[in-house]
Amino acid sequence: xVQSSVTRLxxxxxxxxxxGRMDVLWRWRVFxxxxxxxxxxxxPGRGLSPWPRDGHERCPASTDTPTALSSxxxxxxxxxxxxxxxxxxxxxxxxxxxxxxALSSTPAATKRVLVPVADGTxxxxxxxxxxxxxxxxxxxxxxxxxxxxxxxxxxxxxxxVADALVKEVTGRTGPRGGWDLIAIPGGMPGSERIRDSxxxxxxxEKHWRALRPIAGICAAPAVLFEPKGFLEGxxxxxxxxxxxxxxxxxxxxxxxxxxxxxxxANVITSRGPGTALEWSLCCVExxxxxxxxxxxxxxxxxxxxxxxxxxxxxxxxxRDAGGGSRVDKVLxxxxxxxxxxxx
Numbered sequence: 574x575v576q577s578s579v580t581r582l583x584x585x586x587x588x589x590x591x592x593g594r595m596d597v598l599w600r601w602r603v604f605x606x607x608x609x610x611x612x613x614x615x616x617p618g619r620g621l622s623p624w625p626r627d628g629h630e631r632c633p634a635s636t637d638t639p640t641a642l643s644s645x646x647x648x649x650x651x652x653x654x655x656x657x658x659x660x661x662x663x664x665x666x667x668x669x670x671x672x673x674x675a676l677s678s679t680p681a682a683t684k685r686v687l688v689p690v691a692d693g694t695x696x697x698x699x700x701x702x703x704x705x706x707x708x709x710x711x712x713x714x715x716x717x718x719x720x721x722x723x724x725x726x727x728x729x730x731x732x733x734v735a736d737a738l739v740k741e742v743t744g745r746t747g748p749r750g751g752w753d754l755i756a757i758p759g760g761m762p763g764s765e766r767i768r769d770s771x772x773x774x775x776x777x778e779k780h781w782r783a784l785r786p787i788a789g790i791c792a793a794p795a796v797l798f799e800p801k802g803f804l805e806g807x808x809x810x811x812x813x814x815x816x817x818x819x820x821x822x823x824x825x826x827x828x829x830x831x832x833x834x835x836x837x838a839n840v841i842t843s844r845g846p847g848t849a850l851e852w853s854l855c856c857v858e859x860x861x862x863x864x865x866x867x868x869x870x871x872x873x874x875x876x877x878x879x880x881x882x883x884x885x886x887x888x889x890x891x892r893d894a895g896g897g898s899r900v901d902k903v904l905x906x907x908x909x910x911x912x913x914x915x916x
Contacts, residue, residue, distance in 0.1 A: 684711045684753040684860045687742065689767050690735055691718045695760030696727035697846040698790050702756045705853035709861055709869050716742050718770040728760040743776040754860055755780050759791020759812060759845070768797040777801065786859040788841035790852050795819050798840070808837040812845050850875065
């Protein structure tokens with residue numbers, strides 16, 4: 574309060590009192606505020622400054638005391654009003670500073686991903702997408718579409734225990750802001766069981782209409798996405814055994830069906846267990862950006878897009894005669910050559 578009044582005093586001093594005749598009066602006023610004596614204050618509207626404002630009489634220059642008001646109650650009211658005004662300004666400024674600090678220190682919201690599973694789901698695709706997304710920092714929920722049963726038996730007999738049932742994470746019991754990504758693994762008959770889930774369908778429909786990323790692999794694009802209309806005008810691919818079931822003209826489907834991972838609009842599709850890692854990294858990029866996907870792929874030693882020349886003793890799945898271990902090559906060289914005509 575005193576600092577504000579001193580500022581006003583310094584701005585108006587040259588205009589109202591060039592000879593400094595009010596210095597004594599000002600010192601008395603500061604003493605009165607500090608000692609909380611309110612027997613003498615200035616008229617309304619002047620605040621704590623002794624200099625008059627428009628509509629009020631100028632303080633007498635010949636006296637060393639300010640003009641007294643009619644009663645002590647009015648004096649106390651005006652003083653309290655000015656103090657309350659200054660405190661309100663201070664509180665507003667403190668609130669703004671606190672809000673800015675809170676916003677700047679709030680961490681980014683965690684991305685939430687739903688991965689539904691069922692009996693007959695492809696286990697490689699499920700485990701891969703859950704693992705890669707959790708490496709990226711996503712909050713992944715593995716949800717079983719089976720009735721009142723969290724454990725599912727995958728297509729090759731592997732048993733998985735889901736984090737929750739679908740009815741516990743969809744509808745009114747689902748996350749308030751919805752899911753950031755829904756990734757659906759393939760496998761048969763797992764894709765059909767996920768497609769026929771009555772509880773999951775409204776969540777899929779709402780998610781797709783909101784243009785949020787939705788991913789499917791193996792049989793899921795043809796068995797689930799196509800019947801629900803998620804691939805209308807969208808480039809997509811699927812497992813070679815189901816790719817012919819993707820609708821659309823040849824011009825729409827032919828250039829993309831051989832792609833390992835196809836990302837068009839908000840739909841990400843892929844071909845099978847062998848492309849599950851690339852499909853999962855594409856999901857990471859859809860949520861967090863390309864730099865995050867490259868960061869996650871680094872420690873996993875993912876094969877680069879352009880393979881280098883094959884080194885000695887390096888194995889690759891290629892159709893040539895250069896395969897086999899070093900022992901196999903030595904034995905092949907020691908084998909006697911066949912003589913033509915020998916039986």
